[in-house]
Amino acid sequence: MNKLGRNDACWCGSGxxxxxxxxxxxxxxxxxxxxxxxxxGRKLIKTPAQIEAIKESAKVxxxxxxxxxxxxxxxxxxxxxxxxxxxxxVKYHAIPAxxxxxxxxxxxxxxxxxxxxxxxxSPDEILQDGDIxxxxxxxxxxxxxSDSSRMFCIGNVPEEKKRLVEKTKEAVYLxxxxxxxxxxxxxxxxxxxxxxxxxxYSVVQQIGGHGIGLEFxxxxxxxxxxxxxxxxxxxxxxxxxxxxxxxxxxxEIFQDSDNGWTIxxxxxxxxxxxxxxxxxxxxxxxxxxx
Ligand code: MF3
Ligand code: CO
Numbered sequence: 384m385n386k387l388g389r390n391d392a393c394w395c396g397s398g399x400x401x402x403x404x405x406x407x408x409x410x411x412x413x414x415x416x417x418x419x420x421x422x423x424g425r426k427l428i429k430t431p432a433q434i435e436a437i438k439e440s441a442k443v444x445x446x447x448x449x450x451x452x453x454x455x456x457x458x459x460x461x462x463x464x465x466x467x468x469x470x471x472x473v474k475y476h477a478i479p480a481x482x483x484x485x486x487x488x489x490x491x492x493x494x495x496x497x498x499x500x501x502x503x504x505s506p507d508e509i510l511q512d513g514d515i516x517x518x519x520x521x522x523x524x525x526x527x528x529s530d531s532s533r534m535f536c537i538g539n540v541p542e543e544k545k546r547l548v549e550k551t552k553e554a555v556y557l558x559x560x561x562x563x564x565x566x567x568x569x570x571x572x573x574x575x576x577x578x579x580x581x582x583x584y585s586v587v588q589q590i591g592g593h594g595i596g597l598e599f600x601x602x603x604x605x606x607x608x609x610x611x612x613x614x615x616x617x618x619x620x621x622x623x624x625x626x627x628x629x630x631x632x633x634x635e636i637f638q639d640s641d642n643g644w645t646i647x648x649x650x651x652x653x654x655x656x657x658x659x660x661x662x663x664x665x666x667x668x669x670x671x672x673x
């Protein structure tokens with residue numbers, strides 16, 4: 384980090400003098416880095432204007448998922464969900480971020496039962512009574528990214544699958560309580576992992592959350608099997624996702640070798656995921672997308 388003069392304009396773009404803006408912030412991060420902590424680079428600290436723009440994108444993403452929530456039911460194909468997401472997103476003059484992302488062929492990920500994530504919508508896949516499904520939406524509005532996912536229980540879902548869905552949501556919001564400036568991402572990660580294990584579940588290790596806002600996937604990579612006091616320091620202005628994948632059985636997973644995307648549980652048991660997008664604030668956190 385280059386040292387700014389105390390009376391220079393702050394690097395964050397606020398127009399305020401550095402000494403009155405991010406000077407104390409930089410000193411604090413620098414001291415933590417000297418003690419061996421991983422600290423966020425300036426690119427990961429969003430300016431107020433960027434935060435506003437990311438929130439506008441998130442409003443679209445929330446509206447699209449609300450639309451899905453209002454219409455999803457047994458008998459609907461995941462292809463229809465994809466069409467809803469595409470049509471609703473473009474209605475708001477936005478773009479579904481998954482479409483053509485690294486070759487992903489659809490506008491949304493739809494992951495049913497033992498599909499952990501990155502399920503590809505298909506006309507042949509019809510929602511059945513008793514299914515649990517994750518619908519993962521991501522939006523680009525004016526170049527700014529948002530990302531969240533929700534679970535839906537279709538019809539009469541067996542009690543143990545419903546419990547997995549509910550406990551996974553609880554895990555996300557318990558982890559969220561750990562999000563505050565100058566803590567570590569591992570505080571959140573360990574909280575989620577401990578809670579999942581206490582409930583008899585496992586947490587997927589190889590796939591996690593991510594920074595987001597100016598790009599779909601930014602640093603840091605966010606683990607949900609991490610340890611308290613470890614991983615990157617959380618600083619005001621950071622935006623990242625909390626999106627643990629929690630499995631009823633083994634944490635082992637495998638990738639569909641035909642499509643190169645879809646991830647399944649190794650043992651065929653169900654997996655659940657909820658995703659929220661979170662801003663670290665001066666005093667704690669703010670949910671910007673859900
Ligand atoms: N929404 C997913 C995430 O949480 C992104 C999946 S990439 C896609 O990171 F191309 F499959 F959409
Ligand atoms: Co995500």
